[in-house]
Amino acid sequence: MDLRKRRSQEKLQLALAHHLQNKTIDEITIGELTKTAGVSRQTFYSNFDSKQSILLNRIQMVFEKAWTKTEALIQSTEVGREEFVEVSVRNLLEECDRDRVLMRAAFTGQAGIQCLSLLKTLVSKLISERILFQFNHNFTTQQLDTIADFYAGGIIGSIQGWLLDEPLTKDISSVARQIGRVIPHGLDGYVKKTA
Structure with missing residues (x-):
């Protein structure tokens, strides 16, 4: 471009x-x-072909910036599961916070479904490309998709709730920490059940 x-x-x-x-x-x-x-x-x-396409374009840029930071983190083998999730989510929330007005509009307006879809793609990628592979377990493709979709839904709900929270009652670190604790522990239980 x-x-x-x-x-x-x-x-x-x-x-x-x-x-x-x-x-x-x-x-x-x-x-x-x-x-x-x-x-x-x-x-x-x-x-652009509409006002909504401005939002989608900006959100795609925000998510790409967050993913670039996450990719740098992926290279580090010394980062634990909880810390990886927490730092990745914090990166995403910080990028969203810089464009909070646009992000809020995106998730509440006509572009909402497409924005959620973009967020789901990003979160599923995060989960399937890194988090699941920190477990000593061979997931099938179907298991991987199901787990990534399930946790993507939880992360999306947390992010959407944080974006729409007015007045802001939760800071970025507490939301990231909460997600960072839930996902690895839930997956530990899943792996033990299926082993």
């Missing part, structure tokens, strides 16, 4: 975040977004 296109997309994302502080996504017009971003209507449509 060329630099000009990337800048236009970022301007539109920032404009949307600005307007979402006072309005819902349905109340914001394309004209307001382009005016605030300082771009033409043609530029908007050459980058």
